[in-house]
Amino acid sequence: MSFGGPQWPQEPRQQGQQGYGQQPGGHGQQGQGQGQGQGQGYGQGAGGYGYPGPYSGSGSGPRGGGSTPDWSALADASASRNRRRRRLMIGGGVLATLLVGAIVATAVVATGKKDDTAKNGGGTPTGAVSPTEAPSPEPTFSSVAPPPPPNPKDYISDPKKDKAPLTAEGLFPGTKLTMSGRPYKKGATSATTNCAAVTQGGLGTVLKKNGCQRMLRATYVRDGVAVTVGVAVFPSEAAALKAKEQAVGGIAPLVGAGVGDFCHATVCLRRSNSIGRYAYFTQAGFTNGKKVTTSDQGVFRSSDDLGTFAFNQIYARGKSQASAAAGAPGQ
Secondary structure, three states: OOOOOOOOOOOOOOOOOOOOOOOOOOOOOOOOOOOOOOOOOOOOOOOOOOOEEEEEOOOOOOOOOOOOOOHHHHHHHHHHHHHHHHHHHHHHHHHHHHHHHHHHHHHHHHHHOOOOOOOOOOOOOOOOOOOOOOOOOOOOOOOOOOOOOOOOHHOOOOOOOOOOOOOOOHOOOOOOOEEOOEEEEEEEEEEOHHHHEEEOOOHHHHHHHHOOEEEEEEEEEOOOOOEEEEEEEOOOOOHHHHHHHHHOOEEOOOEOOEOOOOOOOOOOEEEEEOOOOEEEEEEEEEOOOOOOOOOOOHHHHHHHHHHHHHHHHHHHHHHHHHHHHHHHOOO
């Protein structure tokens, strides 16, 4: 074993010299020199202590105790060992530093954060309130669901809500209308509370029985076809629905304002429908008195256009009142 401390890594062997600590001739044995002029390794003779220092002198060298050790070689060997020890200690310290750095870097990467406390001059822990700051109020939410927006149909079904002004000019505005690209010129308009007086063929009886309160009419003309549309107002949606289902005869044609007599002593197209507390009726025919047949698609198309227009105008009335109610205070 080596003298004076642990065994550190060995230096590489040099050609012609046996490595430190690997002498084949151990304590109490005599090593064989490997050539002329080569000194015998210390520790290969009797009483050696394991130092590699060679004896001074030339030749194979004496084997007795009369020779003097090479103190310079022994000192060099000791200094070399101390240098190796220092290098290993320094290397071990550097390795430990690198390992600590790697552990810290791994922790930073794992958390995805870095400590900015020193840079920012300290901070308030998460969830804490700074002594100079007031706590932020927590948001509050109402447990009561907001009311649904008003339904336009409710306003044209209930007379208590259906309070907007209603006139023939308001319901049939302007001097013309266009439906699906087809223009119609408006003729005369009228309004009356005597609903039965402006009907034909038994429709008046049906309207009166179901409590018709008012009738508003207008006539439109296009390409030799005239259409009178009448909108009847009832006290309830149920009454208007019954009037539609029981309808016989039709609305009387409204002439004037450039539109001559039509649908008199001839065959015309009559239709009826309802929405909310309103029932609406159309009577369409040729301005020249010609009878309407099922092949006269222009008459059917004009009847459809004016029926759709009446429906849209009634629904628009309900939508306008519902929008006004939604924007009013307390709604």
